[in-house]
Amino acid sequence: MVTMQDVAERAGVTKQTVSNVIRGRGAVSTATAARVRAAVEELGYTPNLVARSLATGATRTVGLFVPTVTHSFYADIVEAVEDVLDENGYHLLLCTTRLDGERAKRHLAGLTSRSVDALLIAGDRDLIDHLPLLSEASFPVALCAWETEAPDRFPVVTIDYERAGYLAGRHLRELGHERVAVLASPDHAPRVAGFRRAFTADGLAVPDDAVHLAPAPTPAGGFAAANAALAADPGLTALFASHDVLALGALEAARAAGRSVPHDLSIVGHDDNPEVGLARPALTSVAIPRREMAREAVELLLRALSRSGTPANSIQLLRPELVVRESTGPVGGRRADPAG
Amino acid sequence: MVTMQDVAERAGVTKQTVSNVIRGRGAVSTATAARVRAAVEELGYTPNLVARSLATGATRTVGLFVPTVTHSFYADIVEAVEDVLDENGYHLLLCTTRLDGERAKRHLAGLTSRSVDALLIAGDRDLIDHLPLLSEASFPVALCAWETEAPDRFPVVTIDYERAGYLAGRHLRELGHERVAVLASPDHAPRVAGFRRAFTADGLAVPDDAVHLAPAPTPAGGFAAANAALAADPGLTALFASHDVLALGALEAARAAGRSVPHDLSIVGHDDNPEVGLARPALTSVAIPRREMAREAVELLLRALSRSGTPANSIQLLRPELVVRESTGPVGGRRADPAG
DNA sequence: CTGAAAGCGCTTACAG
């Protein structure tokens, strides 16, 4: 491979002049610079980034941990992270942990070995036990998409999940619903709490036994939970699913039970995944700004890097937004009027 | 940071003895090794991978280009690639090109600078114009998931897409269908050709005007194409969609046209994406072994690396498989008999 | 504006 030394000889200068020209630093006469550039061109020189990293101590690479990339939520995060990185001349080292704590730990150890300038961990509970390993890390670390129990050692950029649930609840309240149930995943306590708050704020309550845990975070799980909810209280007029996939199952359950949505039953989801717009009826859902969240988290990291300091140990909450579609309507089963 | 030299001093040896112990190479007495290991432990030493890379010339990192990660097809590929890499002690540098040729080119240049040991490009037409840059690459490069015009300079691991289309066609033929149409994306010529071959093989034909290009690779695009197909030939008994998303739109179109699937119209998709099992009726589709394909491609690369040679310039085709579900049935609209 | 020196932290032959 052609080295900086080769270019230097070709241009009749020393290698650090070449270095100066390439980095655009230091003072180099335009004539010399031109000669160097010509030599670079002729030789097809391209700097060895590994050597540069060893000299500078920076790899211009950021590590990202996500549980998986097969969910649109994390896929969006990965792409948003990559966008910010790209804008700033950084590369992305990706690790999906896939419910494998050992694997997560192994990769963590690899990254610690100075191959990464900063690290972002997106909602990755596979890593929760290994996070202490990072407290001695020599590079900035941040957490994002963390709904519960974020270790307070690291800066966090996440969603105001409690408010997300609240928005869903308030929407249902505004439509007049009083008897409602929740289909929830175990990890979604904050959004469930927010949902309930919207009712207690009005002097109502969502009793504990109206919260139905889904056996799995899948449509089938939502189907089962919705059936359970409907069986427990046939007088329900609305359902909040702590995740869209559960809501999709709930739509099925409503159909199976002969209940028309939203006339006989309103359903609100959470996350606003792309597929929910395709459901019939299109699902009302709480949209959470995933890409913005990812951007903020990376920018926090990059800021820390440029100040060569540790990031402020803060927690930043992005605000969710309710997206009203067709699956929610006023209590009482009034048909919507097609004409405006 | 603690260095190898620090460990050596602590253990009372020289640094290359430490190096030997860490790499498990060279002959070191068990007593010395134990002392070194103790020193490593006490000091919390972790080797600097960048320095090692500079010395060895290998980064143990493989680059992967994909168009996006938000499609389950590519998400699966990314995870499969990562699995193989992880099993072999390699890291993943990910680049999603997102229809941005300039960005693709920029990243390509970055990787060329010796920061990667090998490169895998998965079905990425954003890079097609920049592939020549890679012909001088000093590391092995492979292509996978390439349906058309794969440059014959690089080894390719892909799907026998022609056969995928053929399987769809043969299935329909076996069910007795003769008047069929195709909903296609422009990039899917091979699968369309395979589909047509199943008919010409039986002395029938799928005329050119029975191939309808979808305006977009979305359900809406499939909907429009299916409507066009049905309008052009109301006597159609079956539809082949070159991609599942189009098939999803076709299901809608059938519903809108008052045609029951599969009784009045059979529909076959392609790719066997996870969501098609959730469609109603569940979609018959051609499953393509994406993860296996990705594994093979990475293993090819890794093999080349261990032989420190260039990979054989070959093309390897993985075989697709038809998955029959509910959206296809015998021609003639006979209702399926629920009892065995 | 340009050049000589030292160093980043490791590994690779090669002596002993």
Place this chain on the structure above:
DNA sequence: CTGAAAGCGCTTACAG
């Protein structure tokens, strides 16, 4: 089985 030397290809002060 262990150590002294050279080198991987850059960058960072520092003279001139």
